[in-house]
Amino acid sequence: MSLNHSPETQNKLIARVPSITGRDLPEWFEAIDNGPSFLRCDERANWLADEHGLSHGYAAAIVLEHERRRRF
Template sequence: MSVTHSPEIHAQLLDRIPSVTGRELHEWFDTLDRGPSLTRCSERTNWLADEHNLSHGYAQAIVQEYVRRRRNRTPVPRQR
């Protein structure tokens, strides 16, 4: 079963990621972009935690934010 953090806990985890991991959030997003083509959030979370020695909580927060931002991204209009 997937466990999601409350909005408050999620924000706190995101704020701490740079100091805990030594990498900024956008760097983790780049890592996910370059990583394996996993479709499920749980698979991405497990891969990130295992491959980069992150706690499951931080890995899950990174993946959730990555998915949220990708979902909310405004498409760039094509020029003709």
């Protein structure tokens, strides 16, 4: 699974997260923060997809957005 989306694809996925998943981004970020302490983004995305039944595309987008916001 690739975690490299184009900026346009990333923005579109993130915009649709609440309607597709029924949860807002802060809820997903909390799930990541409270989940297993994986070091790699792909491990967190795989866990998020497996644990919460997300597609890998949405899981990867959520993880990438979480990482992006943590840096600031």
